[in-house]
Amino acid sequence: MAFHGNRPAWLDHVAPDSPEGIVAALSDLRGRTPIDEIADRAGLSRFAVSRALSGQTMPRLPTFLALIEALSLRLLDWLAAAAPIARLPSVAPAWAQLEAQRRAAYALPWTQAVLRALELSEYEHLPEHRTGWIARRIGVPDAVEQDCLDALSAGGQITWDGRHWRVSGSEALDTRRDRTLGIRNKRFWAQTGLEQLGAQSDGLFSYNVFSVSERDLERLRRLHLAYFRQLRSVVAESTPSERVVVANVQLFALDRGALGRPAETPDETEDAVAVTPATRDATNS
Numbered sequence: 343m344a345f346h347g348n349r350p351a352w353l354d355h356v357a358p359d360s361p362e363g364i365v366a367a368l369s370d371l372r373g374r375t376p377i378d379e380i381a382d383r384a385g386l387s388r389f390a391v392s393r394a395l396s397g398q399t400m401p402r403l404p405t406f407l408a409l410i411e412a413l414s415l416r417l418l419d420w421l422a423a424a425a426p427i428a429r430l431p432s433v434a435p436a437w438a439q440l441e442a443q444r445r446a447a448y449a450l451p452w453t454q455a456v457l458r459a460l461e462l463s464e465y466e467h468l469p470e471h472r473t474g475w476i477a478r479r480i481g482v483p484d485a486v487e488q489d490c491l492d493a494l495s496a497g498g499q500i501t502w503d504g505r506h507w508r509v510s511g512s513e514a515l516d517t518r519r520d521r522t523l524g525i526r527n528k529r530f531w532a533q534t535g536l537e538q539l540g541a542q543s544d545g546l547f548s549y550n551v552f553s554v555s556e557r558d559l560e561r562l563r564r565l566h567l568a569y570f571r572q573l574r575s576v577v578a579e580s581t582p583s584e585r586v587v588v589a590n591v592q593l594f595a596l597d598r599g600a601l602g603r604p605a606e607t608p609d610e611t612e613d614a615v616a617v618t619p620a621t622r623d624a625t626n627s
Contacts (some may be wrong), residue, residue: 345416345423356527364406371413373571382505383412383578415578425438430455448523449493451530455480456490460509461583470505480586535590551596563601 352366372380372395380395381388386408394401394409401409411417418440421430427437442529446453459465459476468475477487494500500507539547554562570591595601 345420347391350380361397361400365395368395368409368413371410374568374624375413375571379575380409380412384408414573438500443499446490446493446497446499447527450486450488450490451527452480452482453490453494453499455482455586455588456487457494457499457509458583458586460507462586463582463584466506468506471507531588532590532592534588559597559601563593 350366350370352363352370356362356366358364358367377388377391377395380386381391384405385392386405390401390405391409393399394405407417407420410420414420415535417581418433418437421433422437427434430437435592456476459479462479465475465479474487475486476491477484491500499510501510502508533546535545538545573589573591593601
């Protein structure tokens, strides 16, 4: 459950280590992602993915782990939930780096935007790194740019090649490990959205207050989750990197009552939606 954040509903009906449990776990992560897309991400054939997701065959461990990474972009988090990292020495260094990245994201939320700016084609084509270029691009003080670069370098997320900072690659970050800090980051990016709105940004800001049946509210909740997953899929495959963008996605009830099953919230990495070379995104929704 550490991986999911909340107990998945399917655990009430099947054991996680049973064939049915494996199918349920993979299906839960899949959402509505097309099989062709999953196969491409995992480096597997469409036939192998289809058989694993339908339960026609039990995937071998390498195939199963490839599917976990392709469907969640959080294989390290899954491994850490499955067994103590101390018993997995081959991934311990990567896990330590991931934890350092989380600490940077908590302490300095702007690190995620700075990372994305370093991936921009325009930055890569600069003759050399220019202090303040990133700050002006994303609208922060020069001091914030430098603090973020220092934190990202210390966490191994970026390296200096003598002329530019280069993104080293990272797993998708999951801030659900500390709910209080995760909420703080959500509030940070929500406040950033308010500031953009107040500055009459040309971004998309929409709302709709409505009454709806419980049945249709569930339909809307699932559409909300499907949109979020699809957004991440588009980001993961997008090239070249030309813009730094934030997506704040919200759906909440004003009256009493839960908004569906909390286990299915698309809580997945660190703040809103950003991009890294391998995963090309970071979220906490």
